[in-house]
Amino acid sequence: MLELSRYDGRHRLTGSVYLSIAMSLLAVVVIWIYPSFSGSFEDVDEEFLQAYPEGVIQLFDIRTMASLEGFLAFELYIFGWTILLGLYLAYLAAGTVASDVERGRMDILLSMPISRARMVAEKFASLAVPIVVVNVITPLVIYAAAALIDEPISAADLAAVHLLSIPYLFACAGIGLVASVVVDRTSIAQRIALGITFGLFMLESLLSGTEYEAIGAIAPMRYFDPNEILLDGTYDLVGAGVLVAVTVGLLVVAQLWFSRTDID
Template sequence: MLEFARYYGRRRVKGALAMTAGFALLVALYVWMFPSVSEGIDLDAYTETLPPALREAFGLQSLGTIEGFLAAELYAFGWVLLLGVYFAYAAAGLVADDVDRGRMDMLLSLPVTRSRVLLEKFASVLVPLVVVNVVTPVVVALAVLGIDESISLADLAMVHALSVPYLLVAAAVGLLASVVFDRASVAQRVAAGGFFGLFLIDSVTAGTDVAALGALSPSRYYDPTAILVSSEWDFAGAGVLLAGTLVLLAASRTYWQRKDVA
């Protein structure tokens, strides 16, 4: 069982380690910068001069604390935007890449169902998801300790735990694009651009009369600033993201089962 998930998961190990190493270096850079930046500038006063939409989009709150600084510089940008787009882009190649390269016919000639192939390929994205969310909080905790600051370990663990449903729904967006489009490059552009577009909708409409449109965006349900700065753990939002993932998986499965593979 799960032979496809293990096979494709092993192929993602090197990429997951490289991505995690990159985020570890980013963490070290931000934490190293914090003492000099926070002492030389009144970051909270500076934040108040910025447009409300910008503050809302990137969680610019309490920048004078290590929690607020990391929430804005690392998590609101690195996790919500970069990792979200990355997982949407990566998942968009799960099916479309094999179809594009003419390998899917051979794969489906095996005694396996289409649903199994689809779901086990999707399961392979758990490798980078788990690796980056296990290693990064350890690096953050050690780096913060290294500059004689402190951060709530419970909030730090929760900001990563609650990012899992968010990144899963990003990958599910990519999977849907992957079964709809036969060319991997098209599927990846649509998935990455679409997910970024959803982020923009939430950012641009925040605090306006059409703020309800932001409910379509996964970023509405994952707020790292609220977790790290205010210790607000939004389990209801995580539930919405998990439900969205299941809906997208079901839609992808239904479309994939009915689709002719050229």
């Protein structure tokens, strides 16, 4: 059982460790520079934010820079986690099926006693390796680094933001998976996945607070809010459930599409 998932997962492990190191280094840099600015933020936080263009404040949902949690929410979690990591998972997922089709390996895989639907599911499941590894290693580094600069961060909130990012990242990966079965050229599937994922982020950010805000409900980003977790200590479990449902829906769509697709 799960032979394809184990095989692909093993091959993703090294890259997942490198990804975790990269995100951890980004987190350390953000935490390291925070003390240089924290004194200024405490006195002029509102004036400092007013210096940013309104579009930037809305796009990145910047609420405060006067605390390490607020600084991390903006510099690391909105930009690094929601945008960069979400795009990376969509990009990675877009190559799961399309690359095998493009390189002629899919015929070999389908000659095995395994259904197309199961093959797609196992390919998708292997993405749990980078998603879990980066969400285990990075928070440990963040917690230790925050303690070193004498700005302790809530372990519960830190754990929550990473746990709740897992369904968000799987939803982004689901977008890439659908692109991977719809298009059999890897580079095109990856560009489509990146475009859709980033487009959804822009849609949610720019429509927030407008009369068209309801349209943004289709974006996974609506259901993962690092500010809400780190600053308010509020955990949106309903939003996490929505992301799980979205991921399952995207997986089913990918399975149905691939089951009915002719492979040349």
